[in-house]
Amino acid sequence: MNLWMRWVNFRILRELLLIVVDFPNELRSKELERIAIDRHILVGRDGKPLGPSSRYHHRRTLERLGLMNKIHDRYVPNAAMPELDVLAARRSIGEALNAEEKTAFANVLLRNDECYDVFFQMFMGGRQHPRDVEDFVSSGNPIELELGTDMNAGEPTVTMRRRNGNEETVMKGTNAVQAVHFGLRSWCVDQLTFVDEMLMTGVGYTLFPIYITAPVSLADVELDLARLLLFDGDWATVRVGDFVLEAAIRYHLPVSRVRGIIEGWLSAFPGLVAAITTNERFITAGQPAGQRALVLKGFARETGGAYVSHVRVHRDIVSLLKERLTRVM
Amino acid sequence: MEELRRMGLKFNPFPPATTGVAFVEEAWLPAGWENQLKLLINRLAHSVGDKALVIVGGYGSGKTFILHWIASKVLPSLRVQSYFFDNPGVAFYDLANRLLRQVGRYELSKALWEMLYRVDGSQRLQGHLVPLQFSEWLATLKDRETRNQAISLLAQSMTKAGLSADEEIAYRFARVVVDTRERPYYEYRDFVPRSPGTLVAEREEAAYFRTLVRVLIRILEVDGIAFLVDEFEDVALGLRLNKRQASDYIATMRRLLDTAREENLWVILSMTPEGFDQTNRLDPSLVQRFAHRYEIPPLSDAEAVDLVKARLNAARIAPADGLSPFGEDSLQVLRPTTRSSPRRLIKVLWQALTLSIELGDVPPIPNERLKTAEEALFPGAVER
Numbered sequence: 001m002n003l004w005m006r007w008v009n010f011r012i013l014r015e016l017l018l019i020v021v022d023f024p025n026e027l028r029s030k031e032l033e034r035i036a037i038d039r040h041i042l043v044g045r046d047g048k049p050l051g052p053s054s055r056y057h058h059r060r061t062l063e064r065l066g067l068m069n070k071i072h073d074r075y076v077p078n079a080a081m082p083e084l085d086v087l088a089a090r091r092s093i094g095e096a097l098n099a100e101e102k103t104a105f106a107n108v109l110l111r112n113d114e115c116y117d118v119f120f121q122m123f124m125g126g127r128q129h130p131r132d133v134e135d136f137v138s139s140g141n142p143i144e145l146e147l148g149t150d151m152n153a154g155e156p157t158v159t160m161r162r163r164n165g166n167e168e169t170v171m172k173g174t175n176a177v178q179a180v181h182f183g184l185r186s187w188c189v190d191q192l193t194f195v196d197e198m199l200m201t202g203v204g205y206t207l208f209p210i211y212i213t214a215p216v217s218l219a220d221v222e223l224d225l226a227r228l229l230l231f232d233g234d235w236a237t238v239r240v241g242d243f244v245l246e247a248a249i250r251y252h253l254p255v256s257r258v259r260g261i262i263e264g265w266l267s268a269f270p271g272l273v274a275a276i277t278t279n280e281r282f283i284t285a286g287q288p289a290g291q292r293a294l295v296l297k298g299f300a301r302e303t304g305g306a307y308v309s310h311v312r313v314h315r316d317i318v319s320l321l322k323e324r325l326t327r328v329m
Numbered sequence: 330m331e332e333l334r335r336m337g338l339k340f341n342p343f344p345p346a347t348t349g350v351a352f353v354e355e356a357w358l359p360a361g362w363e364n365q366l367k368l369l370i371n372r373l374a375h376s377v378g379d380k381a382l383v384i385v386g387g388y389g390s391g392k393t394f395i396l397h398w399i400a401s402k403v404l405p406s407l408r409v410q411s412y413f414f415d416n417p418g419v420a421f422y423d424l425a426n427r428l429l430r431q432v433g434r435y436e437l438s439k440a441l442w443e444m445l446y447r448v449d450g451s452q453r454l455q456g457h458l459v460p461l462q463f464s465e466w467l468a469t470l471k472d473r474e475t476r477n478q479a480i481s482l483l484a485q486s487m488t489k490a491g492l493s494a495d496e497e498i499a500y501r502f503a504r505v506v507v508d509t510r511e512r513p514y515y516e517y518r519d520f521v522p523r524s525p526g527t528l529v530a531e532r533e534e535a536a537y538f539r540t541l542v543r544v545l546i547r548i549l550e551v552d553g554i555a556f557l558v559d560e561f562e563d564v565a566l567g568l569r570l571n572k573r574q575a576s577d578y579i580a581t582m583r584r585l586l587d588t589a590r591e592e593n594l595w596v597i598l599s600m601t602p603e604g605f606d607q608t609n610r611l612d613p614s615l616v617q618r619f620a621h622r623y624e625i626p627p628l629s630d631a632e633a634v635d636l637v638k639a640r641l642n643a644a645r646i647a648p649a650d651g652l653s654p655f656g657e658d659s660l661q662v663l664r665p666t667t668r669s670s671p672r673r674l675i676k677v678l679w680q681a682l683t684l685s686i687e688l689g690d691v692p693p694i695p696n697e698r699l700k701t702a703e704e705a706l707f708p709g710a711v712e713r
Binding site: 121201 | 354362387388541601602603606607610611626628629664666667669670707708709710
């Protein structure tokens with residue numbers, strides 16, 4: 001298994017590609033880097049050039065993804081890649097990726113054999129490569145990812161398993177952690193946003209495919225969510241984190257958007273939705289400081305700022321949401 | 330006061346802070362809650378193994394009230410002595426510390442000494458022909474030799490009385506009694522293992538705790554001891570629970586339950602729903618040991634009316650029916666989220682009654698006052 005993936009900035013990748021498209025078959029590594037530094041592309045937030053290792057990983061990622069090739073030591077854009085046109089269409093630099101560019105990169109990743117072997121095959125459960133993001137979202141399943149340590153060998157491990165399934169892969173070593181956790185996971189979740197994640201105590205990360213641009217309206221999702229509630233008498237009580245995660249997986253939406261629906265209910269229907277708050281310090285118990293924000297992602301916040309772990313919802317909300325939807329239409 | 334009399338009340342029966350148990354003597358729980366809780370507690374009373382019950386509910390749902398109700402209304406009929414804790418601390422010895430502070434050092438020492446005296450005979454323990462009172466006996470322990478002898482005799486008596494088979498634990502308890510002469514109160518360091526002069530046997534906190542439970546049962550002449558711990562997960566309040574502390578918290582709970590299993594110790598905890606869920610995530614096998622879990626339900630409309638009536642009845646100058654000084658339909662103008670939450674309901678009614686008095690209303694209080702109070706305390710809809 002080839003574990004070359006490392007953390008890279010996809011905005012920089014696109015802008016490096018622009019240079020290669022402008023100067024096909026002309027630039028060696030150092031020349032490409034020099035131009036990129038001059039154009040403030042291969043620089044950090046402080047404006048200083050990225051280190052040699054980081055510059056190398058950016059170039060290598062473009063090559064391994066097949067977006068450019070090296071022929072006689074010079075870079076050439078790979079015209080056979082259909083995504084090249086989309087990625088090179090916008091000439092401006094220094095701007096975040098738009099939805100089309102994210103989709104283009106995502107499609108490249110999904111078709112890449114090495115990325116599939118290391119990461120995506122667990123989502124697909126043995127089915128073949130997804131063709132594109134649409135296919136990945138409709139056919140892919142959620143997985144769990146856990147970082148640990150092999151106590152015998154004293155090396156870090158990364159475990160991926162199908163959620164609600166038996167299939168599990170354990171990869172050992174720093175390379176594996178870099179490639180899976182800081183590489184592919186971060187690419188898909190943090191930058192290209194076609195996978196979302198939630199961290200839960202005792203479980204680790206749950207990752208699942210999402211739409212980059214959701215084709216469903218939140219109002220429809222909202223009504224559907226209300227109908228999923230199980231009422232005991234007049235009330236249904238749900239744990240926000242669990243409910244939000246299941247809904248996000250079901251509708252292929254980011255956790256933050258579904259959580260926003262619950263927060264919307266709390267402020268729009270205070271007579272029908274009661275918040276059950278909890279102590280933030282207990283939510284993040286046992287988690288290292290760097291992971292606390294990820295755990296808190298699954299908790300709504302009420303207008304006062306307190307974290308809401310559960311909500312109690314009155315059954316009248318279903319008819320109110322229906323009414324609201326009808327008014328909008 | 331005159332304004333309250335105009336409302337037919339001796340006092341405002343709705344405490345503004347809505348915390349605490351000022352009315353526990355007139356304690357009222359919805360009949361459904363009472364029945365269910367009594368059923369669970371009777372099941373525990375007649376079962377072997379862990380006597381552990383967890384009450385789950387959000388802030389303001391009535392957890393504290395239920396715990397106090399159990400302590401005052403239910404457990405005494407089962408001859409179980411209750412000790413109430415809040416924020417007991419993460420470490421196990423924090424619990425022992427707080428328990429012994431509640432009991433009191435002098436009281437425990439005196440009761441233990443008197444009990445052992447009855448078991449073991451006066452002369453042997455006292456060393457005198459004429460029986461002494463505890464304070465008189467303490468006064469005889471003037472020098473180290475006498476004190477050491479007394480410790481040795483007491484420790485032997487403890488073993489003879491079946492309170493502890495462990496020499497060191499018996500010794501430590503004997504020291505609790507004898508050292509009362511110099512220090513009739515506890516200090517925190519008395520319960521920190523390995524600290525100088527500690528009263529806790531090193532690495533024997535659990536065994537020490539079991540002995541403590543047995544001692545209390547014997548000296549109080551009860552059939553059991555109950556620990557009621559409110560918002561157990563808030564041991565972390567003021568702290569970030571790092572991995573070690575989270576592990577300590579779980580270990581403390583586990584030890585409590587182990588003690589509950591071996592001695593007649595009841596462990597009744599209250600937790601928020603997230604406290605319960607997180608504890609389950611940290612250690613599912615632990616949560617399974619809580620044989621019984623009571624999730625506090627929301628108040629039904631009828632129960633909300635009954636709660637308000639019960640409080641009003643306690644404050645009325647003369648008996649009256651209904652919700653007077655409020656209108657009979659007054660609760661209906663409130664939102665479901667207010668009517669279904671004891672804390673919210675009581676808070677709104679306190680505010681409404683206060684407002685009504687300030688405005689010079691006469692009964693029945695206009696429903697408008699309740700709406701105004703509700704909106705002030707729990708602002709209405711905001712479109713995001």
